[in-house]
Amino acid sequence: MAVSTGGTTGGRLVHHFRDGNASMRDLLGGKGANLAEMTRIGLPVPPGFTITTEACDLYYKAGKRLPEGLRDGVREALTLVEEETGKVFGGGSNPLLVSVRSGAVISMPGMMDTVLNLGLNDETVKALEREAEDRRFALDCYRRFIQMFGDVVRGIPHGEFERILERYKRRQGAEFDYEISGESLDSIISDYKELYKNSTGSDFPQDPFEQLLMAVEAVFASWNNERAIIYRNAHEIPHDLGTAVNVQTMVFGNLGPSSGTGVIFTRDPSTGTPEPYGEYLVNAQGEDVVAGIRTPRPIAEMRTEMPKSYDEIADVCQLLEDHYGDMQDIEFTIENGKLYVLQTRTGKRTAAAAVRIAVDFVREGKTDKAGAIGMVDPNQLEKLLHRTIDPKAQVAVLAKGLPASPGAASGLVVFDSQEAKRLGEAGETVLLVRPETTPEDIGGIVSAMGVLTSRGGMTCHAAIVARGMGKPCVVGCDALSIDMDREVLGVGGVTLTAGEWLTIDGADGRVIKGQVPMVDPELSADFQALLQWADDVRDIGVRANADNPTDAQKAREFGASGIGLCRTEHMFMEEDRLPVVREMILSATETERRGALDRLLPMQQGDFEGILEAMEGLPVTIRLLDPPLHEFLPDAAEILAEVSKLRATGASGRLLQEKEELLNKVNALEETNPMLGFRGCRLGIVYPEIYEMQARAIFQATANLVARGVDAQPEVMIPLVGAVTELAPLKEMVVRVAEEVKAESGVVFEYLVGTMIEVPRACLTAEEIAREAQFFSFGTNDLTQMTFGFSRDDAEGKFLHHYLHKDILEVNPFEVLDASGVGRLVELAVAGGRQARPDLKIGICGEHGGEPRSIAFCLEAGLDYVSCSPYRVPVARLAAAQATLKRGT
Numbered sequence: 097m098a099v100s101t102g103g104t105t106g107g108r109l110v111h112h113f114r115d116g117n118a119s120m121r122d123l124l125g126g127k128g129a130n131l132a133e134m135t136r137i138g139l140p141v142p143p144g145f146t147i148t149t150e151a152c153d154l155y156y157k158a159g160k161r162l163p164e165g166l167r168d169g170v171r172e173a174l175t176l177v178e179e180e181t182g183k184v185f186g187g188g189s190n191p192l193l194v195s196v197r198s199g200a201v202i203s204m205p206g207m208m209d210t211v212l213n214l215g216l217n218d219e220t221v222k223a224l225e226r227e228a229e230d231r232r233f234a235l236d237c238y239r240r241f242i243q244m245f246g247d248v249v250r251g252i253p254h255g256e257f258e259r260i261l262e263r264y265k266r267r268q269g270a271e272f273d274y275e276i277s278g279e280s281l282d283s284i285i286s287d288y289k290e291l292y293k294n295s296t297g298s299d300f301p302q303d304p305f306e307q308l309l310m311a312v313e314a315v316f317a318s319w320n321n322e323r324a325i326i327y328r329n330a331h332e333i334p335h336d337l338g339t340a341v342n343v344q345t346m347v348f349g350n351l352g353p354s355s356g357t358g359v360i361f362t363r364d365p366s367t368g369t370p371e372p373y374g375e376y377l378v379n380a381q382g383e384d385v386v387a388g389i390r391t392p393r394p395i396a397e398m399r400t401e402m403p404k405s406y407d408e409i410a411d412v413c414q415l416l417e418d419h420y421g422d423m424q425d426i427e428f429t430i431e432n433g434k435l436y437v438l439q440t441r442t443g444k445r446t447a448a449a450a451v452r453i454a455v456d457f458v459r460e461g462k463t464d465k466a467g468a469i470g471m472v473d474p475n476q477l478e479k480l481l482h483r484t485i486d487p488k489a490q491v492a493v494l495a496k497g498l499p500a501s502p503g504a505a506s507g508l509v510v511f512d513s514q515e516a517k518r519l520g521e522a523g524e525t526v527l528l529v530r531p532e533t534t535p536e537d538i539g540g541i542v543s544a545m546g547v548l549t550s551r552g553g554m555t556c557h558a559a560i561v562a563r564g565m566g567k568p569c570v571v572g573c574d575a576l577s578i579d580m581d582r583e584v585l586g587v588g589g590v591t592l593t594a595g596e597w598l599t600i601d602g603a604d605g606r607v608i609k610g611q612v613p614m615v616d617p618e619l620s621a622d623f624q625a626l627l628q629w630a631d632d633v634r635d636i637g638v639r640a641n642a643d644n645p646t647d648a649q650k651a652r653e654f655g656a657s658g659i660g661l662c663r664t665e666h667m668f669m670e671e672d673r674l675p676v677v678r679e680m681i682l683s684a685t686e687t688e689r690r691g692a693l694d695r696l697l698p699m700q701q702g703d704f705e706g707i708l709e710a711m712e713g714l715p716v717t718i719r720l721l722d723p724p725l726h727e728f729l730p731d732a733a734e735i736l737a738e739v740s741k742l743r744a745t746g747a748s749g750r751l752l753q754e755k756e757e758l759l760n761k762v763n764a765l766e767e768t769n770p771m772l773g774f775r776g777c778r779l780g781i782v783y784p785e786i787y788e789m790q791a792r793a794i795f796q797a798t799a800n801l802v803a804r805g806v807d808a809q810p811e812v813m814i815p816l817v818g819a820v821t822e823l824a825p826l827k828e829m830v831v832r833v834a835e836e837v838k839a840e841s842g843v844v845f846e847y848l849v850g851t852m853i854e855v856p857r858a859c860l861t862a863e864e865i866a867r868e869a870q871f872f873s874f875g876t877n878d879l880t881q882m883t884f885g886f887s888r889d890d891a892e893g894k895f896l897h898h899y900l901h902k903d904i905l906e907v908n909p910f911e912v913l914d915a916s917g918v919g920r921l922v923e924l925a926v927a928g929g930r931q932a933r934p935d936l937k938i939g940i941c942g943e944h945g946g947e948p949r950s951i952a953f954c955l956e957a958g959l960d961y962v963s964c965s966p967y968r969v970p971v972a973r974l975a976a977a978q979a980t981l982k983r984g985t
Contacts, residue, residue, distance in 0.1 A: 125199030125340030144344030152338035368452030497573025505546030513540025637961030645706035660963020776816025862928030876942030
């Protein structure tokens with residue numbers, strides 16, 4: 097039965113596990129929904145109840161006060177749990193103890209707070225001792241509870257408690273917590289209480305119900321702690337979802353050698369190997385595993401040590417994987433030989449594991465190809481393309497730890513997470529090195545290239561978070577000696593200080609001295625199979641943005657169906673041609689300008705031949721020169737400094753004259769707002785000879801290739817058109833040059849002439865423009881800037897983060913296409929363009945072309961293709977397939 101709290105909304109804010117199911121995730125959070133579902137299907141879940149995400153929302157709306165009626169609802173729910181367990185909360189015999197855990201709608205491992213053993217006080221700890229017939233166990237639970245409660249609920253630094261604990265361990269000569277004697281625990285509890293009172297000004301609370309309400313409020317408050325906000329920003333999780341709170345009967349893994357606790361994945365989360373994978377500890381509570389305080393043992397060893405329990409948890413793994421249709425991450429406790437399942441959730445995995453698991457599920461008959469396509473986050477695929485250490489490289493291996501997250505990274509050693517965050521945001525390449533990480537380290541982990549720890553196991557905080565982010569990570573490297581105060585790392589006889597280079601290999605756990613060479617990855621057969629299935633499904637093409645033959649070839653390897661954007665200005669920046677480009681810009685007459693262009697033509701022609709040949713049989717969209725001419729010239733301030741120096745030294749003659757002429761030209765070309773200035777088609781209209789040279793280079797390259805039997809398919813794109821009257825004369829010129837090249841070469845070839853749609857007026861007059869253009873390609877970066885009136889560099893550097901933080905904008909519109917504004921213009925342009933030319937080819941070539949949500953919009957808007965960087969092509973292929981499947985449901 098559900099418990100009605102009489103909350104202000106009239107909704108039920110507290111639900112017993114028996115009342116829920118997996119479909120109630122938005123209300124009960126992921127953890128609560130899964131606890132309810134496991135209870136429903138008969139698994140051994142300790143009884144409990146969930147306080148809903150709605151209650152969290154009401155808590156914040158009420159100014160961080162618990163909602164009206166919640167207290168009574170929690171009392172009623174506790175009564176049901178007492179009846180189910182036969183235990184009494186706060187009772188003098190057989191006391192009911194509970195854990196209080198967060199449970200967000202979207203999993204955020206380690207980002208919010210947990211309290212265990214709640215309900216203990218000076219009296220119930222005696223009752224627990226009598227019930228367990230173990231004084232040391234009862235005192236250890238009380239000690240843990242005071243420490244967690246003081247840290248989570250009252251904000252007393254965790255390290256303050258640890259210092260007390262370490263002092264007693266040294267006195268007793270104990271290495272591990274479980275070796276501390278009962279007498280020492282008694283004294284530790286007294287010292288903990290004294291610390292609590294000195295820190296808070298009040299005694300440790302003895303009323304279990306007040307303890308519970310305080311813990312619930314602390315979990316709600318943890319939704320907006322710094323590490324949770326950073327995590328949500330990094331994973332694009334909405335900030336208004338709130339967290340549920342799960343109150344669950346405590347079961348104890350620290351009752352002796354027949355008890356234990358662990359985390360098990362139904363498959364290897366690093367490789368996808370189809371066998372149980374995880375770690376466990378005997379005589380321990382769950383926090384000991386995930387906190388990295390003790391290095392746990394591989395789950396495979398449990399077959400020998402606790403064979404009955406291993407067989408039971410293996411059966412649970414199979415049942416839950418089949419039930420949920422995905423790899424599961426399961427937390428369990430064994431209390432005196434009896435198995436309890438505390439949590440299941442879809443397991444976070446590396447990109448390589450995600451692909452293998454999806455393909456294996458098809459092979460095993462657990463899902464079809466469409467299901468497998470939906471199992472992989474498209475953004476994960478890019479992580480498969482990260483570099484690894486060059487196997488030919490001579491490396492100095494200092495030590496080996498546990499390979500927690502594959503991929504390799506080199507970086508400057510940083511010991512402090514805040515410093516790693518600062519340096520990373522400043523553009524430095526850093527490697528975060530710590531004894532272990534905690535949720536407070538999230539900022540440093542996000543900014544670092546990789547993470548290295550001396551303690552912890554494969555399911556510790558550092559491993560889980562880094563694996564989820566696709567960052568290389570090595571944990572549990574016992575050979576490391578880390579002095580955090582002096583910021584010194586000792587390993588393998590080598591001493592490193594902050595700022596020195598170090599490399600880690602998350603695939604095999606190696607820690608390597610210095611910076612080492614890396615190589616590009618090779619794509620697995622499973623990777624190729626999944627993408628082929630995606631290609632068979634998707635209804636929108638995927639091209640790549642590439643400016644040279646190397647990138648074009650890489651794009652083809654990654655499955656691009658053409659080049660959607662070749663930026664010719666990048667070719668002008670080559671060292672051997674920049675002087676010629678500058679000569680062309682500085683020319684005083686058209687004759688001089690054409691002379692420089694004649695020398696550029698064979699260079700451009702060679703570029704185009706290479707790209708068109710690399711993409712043989714596929715279309716290549718080549719954008720004519722777009723940026724303002726001043727971008728090819730030196731900075732005015734630098735030239736002025738040179739002129740001033742020459743004048744100050746009394747220099748005269750040709751050098752000074754050249755520098756003064758250059759300065760005058762640069763100043764003449766300087767613009768107040770270059771983005772809206774003399775660029776794109778405006779250059780082609782004022783200096784048609786520039787576009788004429790480029791068109792001739794394209795078509796001569798095409799003619800040469802076709803004559804050799806190469807299927808070259810150029811598409812000439814004229815940028816920044818806002819009126820058909822801009823496009824018409826330039827198109828006429830391009831067509832004229834094409835016909836001239838055909839006549840001169842005697843070669844017949846095909847081509848298209850179109851435009852880049854990046855000016856709002858072009859969207860509004862698309863019907864007129866389409867009468868001249870054979871294709872549209874949306875340049876959504878500039879279209880976004882012009883629609884919002886934002887300069888991207890200024891916006892992202894100065895105020896856009898405030899807009900996101902204050903929810904003025906939900907997402908960065910330069911990362912995710914603004915569907916309601918920019919997208920509306922795209923839809924108008926598509927409709928207008930196809931009205932005039934039904935066979936109009938339409939694509940997108942801005943950065944949004946590789947972003948999954950933007951790709952889904954492009955599919956719905958009727959575009960023929962998206963185009964993105966070569967390394968985003970696999971992402972776009974999978975995202976396009978997912979969007980197609982979603983549209984069909």
